[in-house]
Amino acid sequence: MGKKPVSPFVRAHVVALHDAGFNQVHISKQLNISRCCAQNAIKKYKDQGNYNDLKSSGRPRKVDGRGLRHLKRLVKGDERLSAAKIATDLNASLPKPITTRTVRNYLKELGFEDVVKVKKQWLGVKHRKQRMAWCTQHMNWTRDDWKNVIFSDESTFYVLKRKNQRKIWRLDKEKLLLECLEQTNIGDGGKVGIWGGISDVCTTNTRIYTENMNGQLYCDVLQKEVKQFLAKTPTTAKMVFQQDLAPWYTSNIVKEKIVKLKLNMLEWVPTSPDLNRIEMLWSILDKKLVAKPMYSKAALIDRLQEEWNNIDKDLCIKLVESMPERI
CATH class of the missing domain: 1.10.10 (Arc Repressor Mutant, subunit A)
Structure with missing residues (x-):
């Protein structure tokens, strides 16, 4: 035509x-x-007898069914080869070579995405066995059981560096505007530590500190923050305290303090931060800190205390209820 x-x-x-x-x-x-x-x-x-064009066969495909099956085998596995390496290996079995761009197009057609690997805690054979034993021990716990757990942890916050990446919408010519820059400095402007705990009831009092966490400081946290929380909790006898296996948590003076305070402890497994509900809270606090710039440790301490005091009880409930019904 x-x-x-x-x-x-x-x-x-x-x-x-x-x-x-x-x-x-x-x-x-x-x-x-x-x-x-x-x-x-x-x-x-x-x-x-019609006005339409006949359906054409289109451009011949460079990779047929057998080649696609080979492509799937190359893209899967432990190594997860790059598109360039896949193209090199695939061309060895094709009558006509194809480019890296063609490989990317076929992978997208098959539903694959080119993304950054998700970071996950490394687990050795020993860790996997310990996790399996722990899950077997707690597999029959219901959400009512998890509601009695006080999840605790500590984290570090910096004056100028945030935990979460900040994304903004901007034009290319705006990239050097002050509002489009992430302020940084040598040493990140200073840091402070924060300890806290959450349960289905509410949050504990927080402890914000500028020194490094150690056994003595943690004993003081147990004596004050944890004990005060249990004193105002009506179901103290049922409450179970969770802590991870950081060196200062497993020191002898801390073990003696736990026995003296008669705390019901939840046995914990190493390298399992994804099970601790409070881990999610640190990212939420970090997003709230973005709203107002800070330029000193004193300002950071005030903001952390303010944001911790403003944590909604419903948020704590949602975090605790996010534990699986059955592990």
């Missing part, structure tokens, strides 16, 4: 004018198409 495609509607109009007795020259002038287009439209209708 010429270089420019002619729609089925125009072809139908051509046939209608032809049936009405108009010649091809008049039809081409009236519809602003070439005489050849009008002639081909009339001929197509006489031969095929």
Whole structure:
């Protein structure tokens, strides 16, 4: 039909004018198409009885079914090869070589995405066995059981560096504007530590400190923050205290303090931060800190205390209830 495609509607109009007795020259002038287009439209209708183009086979695929199966085998596995390496290996079995870009197109067609690996705690054989034993021991715990757990942890916050990446919408020419920059400094402007605990009831009092956490400091946390929380909790006898296996938590003076305070402890497994509900809270606090810039440790301490005091009870409930019904 010429270089420019002619729609089925125009072809139908051509046939209608032809049936009405108009010649091809008049039809081409009236519809602003070439005489050849009008002639081909009339001929197509006489031969095929319709105005549409026949479905074409399209460009031949460079990789057939067997090649696609080979491609799937190459992209899967422990190594997860790059598109360039996959193209090199795949070309060894193809009659005609293909480019890296073609490999990417076929992978997208198969549903694969080019993404950054998700970071996950490394687990050795010993860790896996310990986790399995722990899950077997607690597999029958219900959400009511998890509601009695006080999840605790400590984290470090920096004056100028945030835990979460900040994304903004901007034009390319705006990238050096002050509001589009992430302020940094040598040493990140200073840091402070924060300890806290959450349960289905509420949060504990928080302890914010500028020194490094150690056994003595943690004993003071147990004596004050944890003991005060249990004192105002009506179901103290049922409450179970959770802590991870950081060195200062497992020191002898801390063990003696736990016995002296008669705390019901939840046995914990190493390298299992994903089970601790309070881990999610640190990221939430960090997002709240973004709202107002800080330039000193004193300001950071005040903001952390303010945001901790403003933690909603419903948020604590949701975090605790996010524990699986059955592990």
